[in-house]
Every structure is written in C-alpha cells, then in structure tokens.
Amino acid sequence: MFHDNHANRLRKEILVRVARAFFTDEAADTLNRIPLAMRPKDAKDSSRCCIYKDRAVLKYRTMAALGFGVESESDELKPISEYYADALQREEAAPPVLTVIDVACSACVTSRYSATNACKGCIARSCESVCPKDAIEFRNGKAELNPEKCVNCGLCMQACPYHAIIRIPIPCEEACPVGAISKDETTGREVIDHSKCIYCGKCFRECPFxxxxxxxxxxxxxxxLNHGNVVAMVAPSIVGQLPGTLPQLVGALKQVGFADVLEVAEGADETTLHESAEWSEKMAEGARFMTTSCCPAYIETVDKHLPEMKQYVSDTPTPMAYTAAKARTANPDVKTVFIGPCIAKRVEAARNPEVDFVLTFEELGAILVGAGVxxxxxxxxxxxxxxHVEGRGFAASGGVTAAVQAVAPGNAALQPLLVDGIDRKAINQMRVWANKSCPGNFAEVMSCEGGCIAxxxxxxxxxxxxRQLKEFLKDSPSLKTECAVLD
Structure with a gap:
C-alpha cells in the first residue's frame, strides 16, 4: 500500500534538512536548530501535547537521520551537532537497525474489539448470541465488550448487522509478519526484537506516528563523496521514483559527486543466468523446488523463522552482489553505494565486504534537494x-520469474509460483511447501507486495x-535474444 501522509512527509523533511545542512558552512548550528525551526514558539500545528515534546521527537528523528538511535543516547543534553561530529568521524556505516523513538510512540491500546455508538440495541442481539465467553454486556440499551472476558475471536463483529463492532488494531504489530514488534510491559510502548526482525520495513511504514x-x-x-572515487549502484526500481529520465538521473548523481553510476540491472542479468542454470541443476538432482534469493527480507525470514526452507533457497548471489563485485574488479579502492527501495539491503550489505553503504530512494532524493540539484x-x-529487459524487470513482482523463464532451455518444465508480499499467511504457506508438498518447482519470493517498486x-x-517501468522496458534489449544467438 502506498503511503503519502504527514508522518512520511515529516521523515522526508528531516532528511532534506540534514542533507541541506551538510552542504552549508554552518552545518552544526543548522542541525541544532532543526527542532526549533520545525516547531517554533508560536507554532499552531503541534502534533503532541506541546511543542517541547514535538521538539524532543524531532531531535531523535534528526539523530536517526545522522545514523544514531535512541539507544545511542547517554546524555540527554548532548546536542545534535555533537552527533553530527561523531557521524563525520565514524569509520564504518551506521548499523542496519530499525529503532523505535519511544517518546514518539503513542503506546496504542492492545488490539481489541469494541462496540461503537452505532449499536442500535436491537432485539436480535446476535453479538451476544455468538459470543463464546459471555463478554457482551448491555448497558443503557447498548452493547459493551468486557475486556476481561473477551478473547478477541471477532465473532461478534461478524454477527452484528449494523457493523457497530469494530476491531482496533496496533498498526505496527499488525503489519509485522513475524511478531518482531510488541509492547514493553512496563511502558506500554513498542519495542523491536532484533532476533526476530527481518527488516522488511512494514512496521516502519504503517506506524501513523x-x-x-x-x-x-x-x-x-x-x-x-568529498573524497571522490565513489560508485553509485542504482537498483532497477529507480524508474518512476524521481523526475526526469534515467540518463538525467545518472547525470545528477555525477553532479553530486559520484565518480560513476552502475545499473544494478546488469547484476540482475548475471543473477538471471546463474539462477536459471542452478534451477536446471537442482531439478536434475531431484530437488522438489527452488526459491529465489534476491530479496534480503526473505532471506532473513528463512534464517530466523523458516529454517526448513533453507535447503530450497537459491545459492545464486543477488544483483547487488554481482554489481559490487564488478565495481571492485574494475577498481579495488572504490567505495560502493547501493541505492534502492529497501532497508533490508543494509543487512545484506553489512555481510558483503564489497558493498560499503546503502541509501534509500528517499535519502537520494534528500541529497539531491540538499545539494540543489x-x-x-x-x-x-x-x-x-x-x-537488458530481464534484469531491469526485477523491479516488479514476477520479474525474476519472467527473466529465468526467458533464458531457461526451451524444453524446461518450469512451474512458477509467486509470493507477492511476505505476511503471516505467506509464511505458513511456505512452511507447507517445505514440509509437505509444493505445487510448483520455482518460487519467486518478494517481501513487498508489488515487488521492489513498493x-x-x-x-x-x-x-x-x-506503468513507467513497463514503458522503460520497451526500449531495453533482450537477454533472451543474446542467449539464443550464443547458442
């Protein structure tokens, strides 16, 4: 689901302000003033109880934009400028971590069902009839749910003819497919269990605060970039993210300071060829099926929650890995920066010495605005x-399958499956494939519904x-054609 709301705009604004500050001669002072500039004394749009809490939240957001979480704070009086100085001295990239800004968390009530004032107090009282725990009580002719008896089965909501009973969710917990986020028993605020987190970013997008x-x-x-010799590796999903053509974006990246720009789609072509060959080999060896390996959130899911699927995951490196290897082969001293839509790529990059940094498209946009480009x-x-079209097509769900099908031998009996978005249902389905039976022999798994473009x-x-990606692909040459010529 696409989210263009005030919460996401706030995050983007912080990134832009931090990037702009970097390109000024007074970065430290500018950064310190971000919370005050965004919530001045006479502000009328405070989103919290007061502008002072707003400013505290903005400070932590700015810290995150500099690569520091709430957990990094040991002194509440430490100014943003000192975190900036620490970031400039940092020799390694900020760690691939999701963090909860505790003062920003609203400590939502536990997910529950509730009767609204739409209740008509009808004679049928279907809600009361279906409740297995006698949790429905009528007061002043209206239904109420006793939270001490309610087991959140939802039968009352289904039975009410007026839709007067609703479910009140906790958005971040609902979004997480692996139960990695939950309430702290003491504060009621959300905390992330990093031993479970797959860094899919669903909680990140769904939290309304x-x-x-x-x-x-x-x-x-x-x-x-100030030191030069930095290569940008741009993911195929860049199409449609920023104004202008892709060649113009390449020009913009070089204007910002990147020495060279590589399309990760070229690495995706390599993934296609190797994955197709690997699938053929595994089928010949009697394997039941094989899944793709390019989605890092899926790999985290397998490692932490679906170990039974590990034997079925392709060993083929990801497009990012192939592209970084090419960059390092050309120049061993180059710094490589993957630019894409995925925060889980930071986890993959942390394990690959050939990838130095990862930027999201949001961060790239902030850098361009900050630099005035x-x-x-x-x-x-x-x-x-x-x-080729095959590699560039990796950006959307079904693209990897289409690419492998295009280069697979003509008589290949490829029976494709698609997991278009990892959720609890998808995880249970993959567990069935691993332990019982799988209706296909090649499964493409994407954490985000719609693929990397989402x-x-x-x-x-x-x-x-x-739509823009499909238009762009029309002018791309085919790897399938090249393979046919080579054969």
Whole structure:
C-alpha cells in the first residue's frame, strides 16, 4: 500500500534538512536548530501535547537521520551537532537497525474489539448470541465488550448487522509478519526484537506516528563523496521514483559527486543466468523446488523463522552482489553505494565486504534537494550498454520469474509460483511447501507486495512506477535474444 501522509512527509523533511545542512558552512548550528525551526514558539500545528515534546521527537528523528538511535543516547543534553561530529568521524556505516523513538510512540491500546455508538440495541442481539465467553454486556440499551472476558475471536463483529463492532488494531504489530514488534510491559510502548526482525520495513511504514525509523547512512555517503572515487549502484526500481529520465538521473548523481553510476540491472542479468542454470541443476538432482534469493527480507525470514526452507533457497548471489563485485574488479579502492527501495539491503550489505553503504530512494532524493540539484535540468549521461529487459524487470513482482523463464532451455518444465508480499499467511504457506508438498518447482519470493517498486524506501506510487517501468522496458534489449544467438 502506498503511503503519502504527514508522518512520511515529516521523515522526508528531516532528511532534506540534514542533507541541506551538510552542504552549508554552518552545518552544526543548522542541525541544532532543526527542532526549533520545525516547531517554533508560536507554532499552531503541534502534533503532541506541546511543542517541547514535538521538539524532543524531532531531535531523535534528526539523530536517526545522522545514523544514531535512541539507544545511542547517554546524555540527554548532548546536542545534535555533537552527533553530527561523531557521524563525520565514524569509520564504518551506521548499523542496519530499525529503532523505535519511544517518546514518539503513542503506546496504542492492545488490539481489541469494541462496540461503537452505532449499536442500535436491537432485539436480535446476535453479538451476544455468538459470543463464546459471555463478554457482551448491555448497558443503557447498548452493547459493551468486557475486556476481561473477551478473547478477541471477532465473532461478534461478524454477527452484528449494523457493523457497530469494530476491531482496533496496533498498526505496527499488525503489519509485522513475524511478531518482531510488541509492547514493553512496563511502558506500554513498542519495542523491536532484533532476533526476530527481518527488516522488511512494514512496521516502519504503517506506524501513523512515524515512531519507527531506520538509521540512515546518508552522512556516511556524503562525507565519502568529498573524497571522490565513489560508485553509485542504482537498483532497477529507480524508474518512476524521481523526475526526469534515467540518463538525467545518472547525470545528477555525477553532479553530486559520484565518480560513476552502475545499473544494478546488469547484476540482475548475471543473477538471471546463474539462477536459471542452478534451477536446471537442482531439478536434475531431484530437488522438489527452488526459491529465489534476491530479496534480503526473505532471506532473513528463512534464517530466523523458516529454517526448513533453507535447503530450497537459491545459492545464486543477488544483483547487488554481482554489481559490487564488478565495481571492485574494475577498481579495488572504490567505495560502493547501493541505492534502492529497501532497508533490508543494509543487512545484506553489512555481510558483503564489497558493498560499503546503502541509501534509500528517499535519502537520494534528500541529497539531491540538499545539494540543489534538479534532475530535470541535468544533461543526460549515457547508460551502460550491457543491461537488458530481464534484469531491469526485477523491479516488479514476477520479474525474476519472467527473466529465468526467458533464458531457461526451451524444453524446461518450469512451474512458477509467486509470493507477492511476505505476511503471516505467506509464511505458513511456505512452511507447507517445505514440509509437505509444493505445487510448483520455482518460487519467486518478494517481501513487498508489488515487488521492489513498493519498498519502504520508495518515493513514488507503485502503480505509477509500474506503468513507467513497463514503458522503460520497451526500449531495453533482450537477454533472451543474446542467449539464443550464443547458442
């Protein structure tokens, strides 16, 4: 689901303000003043009880944009400028962590069912009849649910003819497919269990208070750009995220300071060829099925929650890994920056010494705004000539399958399956595939519904991005054609 709301705009505004500060001569003072600038004394749009709490929350958001979580704070009086100085001295990228800004968390009530004033106090009292725990009580002719008896089965909501009973969820907990976020028993605020978290970013997007955020590596990248010799590796899902053409975006990236720009779609072509060959080998060896390996949130899911699926996951490296390897082969001293829609890529990058940093499209947009670079005014810079429609198609759900089908031998009996978004139901389904039977032999698994174009770090509406991607693919050469010529 696409989320263009005030909470997400607030996160983007913080990123832009931090990026702008970096490009000024008074960065430290500018950063210190972000909470005051966004919530001045006479502000009338405070989202909290007072502007002082608003300012506290904004400070922590700014810290996150600099790569520091609430957990990093040991002195509440430490100014933002000192965190900025620490970020400039940091030798390694900010850790791939999601964090809850506790003062921003509203400590939502536990998910429950509740009767609203739409109740008519009808004679049928269907809600009372179906309740297995006698939790429905009538007071002043209206239904009420006794929370001490209610077991949250939802039968009353289904039975009410007036839809007067509703379920009140906790958005972040509802969104998490693996139960990695829950209430702290003492404070009632949400906490993340990192031993369970798959870094899919669903909680990050669903929290209406923007209390969950990731630790940005934006400053790490910006300070490297000052030293030069930095390569941007742009994910296929970049299409439709920013204004202008892809060649113009390449020009914009070089104007910001990147020495070179590589399309990760070229690495995706490599993934396609190797994954197709691996699938053929595994089928010949008698394997029941194989799944894709390019989604890092899926890999985290398997590692932490679906160990029975591990034997079925492809061993083929991801497009990011192939692209980074190419960059390092060309220049061992280069710094590599993956730019994509995914915060889970930071986890993958932390395990791959050839990938130095990861930026989301949101962060890239903030850098361009902060540097005063308008993509539409940039001259086009040529793209690589070894990128194909198959690799670029990885951006959308079904793209990996289409690519593997395109290069697989003509008589390959590929029976594809698609997991279009990881949720509790999908995890249970994959567990059945691993332990009992699987109706296909090649499963593409994407954490985000719609694919990477719907990732948590995107800027554009996935439906619009998909249309633009399809238009872009029309002008891309086919790897299938090349393979046929080579054969």
């Amino acid at each position: 923007a209390a969950i955020t990731d630790l940005s590596q934006m400053i790490d990248v910006l300070k490297q 308008d993509v539409l005014e940039c001259a086009e810079s040529p793209l690589g000539d070894r990128v 990732g948590p770090g995107t800027l554009g509406n996935p439906k619009i991005a998909l």
